[in-house]
Amino acid sequence: MVDLADVVVASNRGPLAFRRDEAGALEPAPPGGGLAGSLRDLLEGSGATWVSCALSEADRAAQDAGLLSLPDLRLRTVAPDETTYDLAYDLVSNATLWFCHHHLFDLTRRPRFDQRWPEAWAAYRRLNRLIADEVAASAPGDGVVLVQDYHLALAPRLVRQARPDLRVVHFSHTPFADPGVLRVLPADCRRELLAGMAGGTCGFHTRRWAQAFEACCRDQGLDPPRTFASPLAPDPEKLLARVRSAACQEAGERLLARTGERALVVRTDRVELSKNVIRGFWAIDLLLELRPELRDRFVHLAFVYPSRQRLPEYLAYRAELEQTAAAVNERWARGDWQPIVVDVRDDPDRSLAALRLADVVLVNPVRDGLNLVAKEAPLVSERQASLVLSAEAGAAEELAEAAFVVNPFDVLQTATALADALTLSPAERQRRAERLRALVLAHPPRAWLDAQLAAAEG
Numbered sequence: 001m002v003d004l005a006d007v008v009v010a011s012n013r014g015p016l017a018f019r020r021d022e023a024g025a026l027e028p029a030p031p032g033g034g035l036a037g038s039l040r041d042l043l044e045g046s047g048a049t050w051v052s053c054a055l056s057e058a059d060r061a062a063q064d065a066g067l068l069s070l071p072d073l074r075l076r077t078v079a080p081d082e083t084t085y086d087l088a089y090d091l092v093s094n095a096t097l098w099f100c101h102h103h104l105f106d107l108t109r110r111p112r113f114d115q116r117w118p119e120a121w122a123a124y125r126r127l128n129r130l131i132a133d134e135v136a137a138s139a140p141g142d143g144v145v146l147v148q149d150y151h152l153a154l155a156p157r158l159v160r161q162a163r164p165d166l167r168v169v170h171f172s173h174t175p176f177a178d179p180g181v182l183r184v185l186p187a188d189c190r191r192e193l194l195a196g197m198a199g200g201t202c203g204f205h206t207r208r209w210a211q212a213f214e215a216c217c218r219d220q221g222l223d224p225p226r227t228f229a230s231p232l233a234p235d236p237e238k239l240l241a242r243v244r245s246a247a248c249q250e251a252g253e254r255l256l257a258r259t260g261e262r263a264l265v266v267r268t269d270r271v272e273l274s275k276n277v278i279r280g281f282w283a284i285d286l287l288l289e290l291r292p293e294l295r296d297r298f299v300h301l302a303f304v305y306p307s308r309q310r311l312p313e314y315l316a317y318r319a320e321l322e323q324t325a326a327a328v329n330e331r332w333a334r335g336d337w338q339p340i341v342v343d344v345r346d347d348p349d350r351s352l353a354a355l356r357l358a359d360v361v362l363v364n365p366v367r368d369g370l371n372l373v374a375k376e377a378p379l380v381s382e383r384q385a386s387l388v389l390s391a392e393a394g395a396a397e398e399l400a401e402a403a404f405v406v407n408p409f410d411v412l413q414t415a416t417a418l419a420d421a422l423t424l425s426p427a428e429r430q431r432r433a434e435r436l437r438a439l440v441l442a443h444p445p446r447a448w449l450d451a452q453l454a455a456a457e458g
């Protein structure tokens, strides 16, 4: 098996992020999204090298001040100029590739490939090259390179061209677009994208996404490279250590003081169109209409945190989800009870505390590579929480038998599943919670990393 000291990981977001406090001093920022946090848990102390982008002015200053370091992990960052980064991250990665892979297009508005596109694609290419050059410069002879996610789809081929001795894997944390949807990209870009990924062996969280990728390759007349499927998983011990921390325990006490004896239906997501928060609120609305006996009996906590706020779609989505929650509350609130508590704030301790205390966890994305929350919740639950889970989340492939699986577009089915989950007998609830835990533990986080190393070795 490969020695982790010979491994170079490359991702857009690195393990450490910084921001400025009110006085302008540098302070660590919470990690964004599950990928960087999970990778950090796996790689800390391993001697591996991790190449990522310095995302902000604070990150670059932290690097200059020598703050960018973790024990036994070699951190390298590249610092593209602001225009390059903004075009590559906002316009190509998030407004185009993310929308494509999640089938999120509003076909009347986006995608729009206009005069800015050639420049944006060139910036995406530049960013990928910067990362590939840094990888090529820091990888040991015959080393293994694990390139992560859609921001870096071109990097595998660039790395291989610069260093044919390296063994390269590309791992996608998103779903992969169906061939008909990938065709919205300009023809030369989609071919470059597929050929870029095919510079390595390509990994996905599920076979379904691997097959979509292979189908896209064939649709473009390319031979698909070798693919594999292996789902990411949370690290149970590290997760439980966070749950036990004073900050998380205190967050839990504050929550209980606010919600009292009522049952908790919890969601924790980025404010993200694919997470389908608004249909979740519609399902709560319908549930209260159809099942009067459940009124005043539960609170839906929607602890969502800001994400990609430079994209107008995300700002609009945030406003709409707040309005929808307000409308549902206006319809049903009585006395000191309001059915939905929505709070947009980046507070990982509070999110974890809510999962710990949840009676039901709602994970209903319209499409999701995996969804780590669905796999964290069973590990931290202290109330044998039930899981209402979208069939379109990669995690459903592992957890379906013990979750309430729903079509994320079907609000009535989601409302019914929430009602069933809230009224389960204690014995059935315990049986399902134990099974969920066992299913999550069956595929430990190290197995995900090992699958990539094995794929690299061929």
Ligand code: G6P
Residues within 6 Å of the ligand: 013, 032, 033, 034, 035, 036, 149, 173, 174, 307, 308
């Ligand atoms: C998803 C992507 C990750 C990304 C995360 C957070 O999980 O697969 O690559 O890091 O979202 O998004 P952000 O744009 O904040 O990095």
